[in-house]
Amino acid sequence: MKRFYQSLMTWLKQSLSPMVAKFTQNTYVMAVQSAFQMVLPMILVGAVANLLATFRNFLPWLPDVSAINQYSFGLLGLFLAFVIPFNVLELKGLGRARMVAGLTGISTMFALMGPKIDKNGVMSFAAGNLGAGGMTVGLIAGLLLGWLFSAYFKRGLFPKDTTLPTIVVTWFESILPVILVIAAAVVTTSLGVDVFGSMTRLFEPLQAIGNSFVGFVLLYFLMALFYSLGLSAWTAYPIFLALALPNIAANADLVAAGQKPIYITTVEVVFAGWCTFGGMGGTMPLNLQMLRSKSARIRSVGRVAIFPSIFNINEPVMYGLPVVWNPLMMIPYLIVSLIVPSLTYLTLSGGLVAIPSRPFAMNFLPQPVSTFLTNYDWLGVVFWAVLFVIAYFVYLPFFKTYEAQEAAKEKAAAEAEDAAEAVAA
Template sequence: MKRFMKWLSNSFAPAMKKIVGRPWISAVSTSMQKIIPFILAGSIIFLYGVVRDFVSVLPDIGIIADFTFGMIGLIIAFMLAHQVMINLHHDKSTINAGLVSIAIFLININPTIDEGIFTVEFGRLGPTGILVGILSALLTAAIFNLYGKLNLFEDSEIPDFVTEWINTIIPILVTVGLAVVIAFKLNIDIFDITEIVFSPLQSFAQTLPGFILVCLIPAMFYSIGISSWFFGSITTPIFLAGIAGNIALVEQGLAPTNIVTSETVFTAALITMGGMGATLGLNFLMLFSKSKKLKVLGKICIIPSFFNINEPVVFSTPVVMNPLLMLPMWINAIIGPIVIWLSMSSGFLNIPARMIQIGQIPAPFSSVMITEDMRAIIVYIILFFIYLAVWYPFFKVYEKQVLTEEKQAGVDDMPLSNPVTE
C-alpha cells in the first residue's frame, strides 16, 4: 500500500494535473463549468414544472428552457472557442473566435436555406448538438491559433487597425470557407457523423459497467486531489443526451430508459449522498468519534454534507491521499451505481425524466422529487446503511491512528488539518 500511495502521490497525480492543465484540455473542462448556469436556468424551469403539476393555474413558461438548456450546443460552441483563445493568450481573437464558432456550429447542424428561409431542426441546437458545438469550437480555435502564430504584418507600415482587420478577416474566411465546403459542397452532415461516432460511447455509458465507470473514475481522481470537473468534458454530453432522450420518450407517452444522467447521479443524491463518494456516512461517524479532531470536524462539515457539498470533509479529514479513506470512497462509488441500476432497471424505482441538475437539494427530498417516486426513501435508507457499513471499519482504523497521534502530540495542540501519516 505504501508503494502504491507513493506512486499515486509522486507520479500519477502530478502527471494527471499536468495533463488536465494543458490549454486545450483545460479549455474544454472550463467551458463545461461555464455552461452550468444555462443548464441550471433550464433546471429551474423544469423544477417549476414539477410545482405546476400540482398547481395547474400557474402559467406554462417551458419555452424559457428551450432558450437556455435547449440552446446548450450553440452556447458551448461560443464558450469553448472563446476559452481556448484565452488559454492560448490570443487575447485579440477571443470574441471573434467565439462568434465564428457559432457560425460554424450553425453550418454543421445541416440547415436548409430556401428563398431566404433558414430552417434547422431545433433539437440540434440543444444537448444533442453539444458534441457538434465542441468540434466546431475546436476547429475554429485551431485555425485562429495557427494563423495567430504566423504573426503576419507584424513589422509592416500598415496602420494597426487595418492590420487587426486583416488578421481577423483571413481566419474567418478560412474557417467558414472550410465548413461551407464540407457541409454544402461535399454534402457531409457533421451532426449525423458525430452521432454515429458518439453512439457507441453513449450506448456503453448506459450499461451497468459504463455507469460504474462514470461514477468511479471521478471519485478516484477526487480522492487524490484532482477536481472531477475535468471529467465533465466526457460525462456532460452523456448525461445531457441521456436526460434529453428521457424527456423526448415521456413526451411521446413512453417510459424513460436512460438511467445514466446527471439527475440520477447527482440530483437524486443517492449515489452522491453527502457528495461524491457518498461521504455522508463518514461525516456521520465523525460526529460520534472518540477523537477530538474528528468530532469537531464532523460538526463543522455536517451541514454542507446534508447539502451534498463534501469538499470540507474530503480535504480536512482528510480523505485526499489518505489510503484508509480513499478505498471506501471508491467502494461506495461502485456500490451506489449497482444498487441504483438494479432498482431502476427492475422497475422498483422510477428513472428520472425531468432535467433538474441542482445537486444541493438534501436527500431524500431530492430523491423523491427527481424520481417522482416515494420508494426513493426506501432506497435512500438502504444505501445510507450500506455506505455506513463500508466506511465503518476503515474509519475505526483511521480513528485509532488519529487518537494515537493526539495522545502523542497532546489533544489541545493537535491541528485540525493534521496530515495523514502512514
C-alpha cells in the same frame, strides 16, 4: 496484502497522479473543463424551469415557463461552440482574438445545421441541434476552431512591430480564417453531409460503453479516484457530461413519444439522485460519524463540514478529515464509489425505481429532496435510504480505526503538554 497495498499507493502517487495532473493542464482539456463550468448556470436555469413546469401539473395557475428551458439548456450546444474556442484563445495568451473565435463558433454551428430559408425569409432548422443533441458537434467544432485560430494568430498577417492599432490588426487578420471556416461549413452541408447525424453514429460505440453497467460504474469511480488523489473530479466530468446531457434529453423525448426512459448515465441519477449524498463518494454518512468522534480534531472538522455536506459539498470532509491521500480512508471511499453506482444502475435498469426523464441538474439541493424531485418516485427515496445505510457501515470500521489513531495522538500530545507544564512549575 500489505506489500500490495503499499505498491498500489506508490504507483498512484508516483505514476498515475502526475500523469493525470499533466493531462488536466493541457490547454484544450482546461478549455473544455472551464466551458462546462461557464455554462453550468444555464443548465441550472433549465432545471429550475423544468421543476416549475412540473409544479404546473398540480397548480395550473402557474405560468408556462417551458420557453425558459428552451432558451437555456436548449441552447447548450451553441453555448459550447462559442465558449470553447474563446477559452482556448484566452489560455494561449491570444485574448485579442478570443471573441472573433467564439463568434465564428456560433456561425459555424448554424452553417452546419444547413437551415432552410423560404422566399419569405423564414429560417427553419432542427432546434434540438442547438441543445444537448448538438453538444458533441459544438464541443468538437469549438476545439477545432480553437486550434485553428490559435495556430493562425500566433503568426498573423502583420509584423509584430506594426504601428496600426491592435483592434484594427485583429479585424483584418480575422477576415481570412472566418471566411474559410464558414465557407467550409456551408460547402459541407451543401454536399448533403449531415454532420450532426454523422457525429451521433460515430460516437454510438462510445455511448454504448458509457451507458453500460461497466461504463456507468467506471466513469463514477474515475471521478471519485481523481478526487481522492487531490485532483479535480472535473478531469473526467466533461466525458461524463458528454453522455449525460444528451441522455436526459433523449429520455425526455422518449417519454414525449409515449415510451419509457432508458438512459441511466445522467446528471439527475448520479449527482441529484443517488450517488453523491454529501458529495462525491457519498460522504454524508462519514460526516455524521465525524460529529460524534472521540477525537476533538475530527469532531471539530465534522461540525464545520456538516452544513456544506447537506448541500452535497464535501471539500471540508475530503481535505479536513482528510480522505485525500489518507490510505486508511481512501479504501472505504473507493469501495463506496463502486458499490453505490453499481446498485444504482442495477436497481434503475431493473425497473424497481423510475429512471429520471426531465432535466433536473439541481445537485446542490439536499438529498433525498432532490432525489424525489428527479423522478417523483417514493421508491427512489427508499432506495436512497438503503444506499445511505450501506455507505454508513462501509465507512464505519475504517473510520473507527482512524479515529482511534487520532485520539491516541491527541492524548499523547495532551500528556506531553501536561508534563511540560509540570516541569515548568
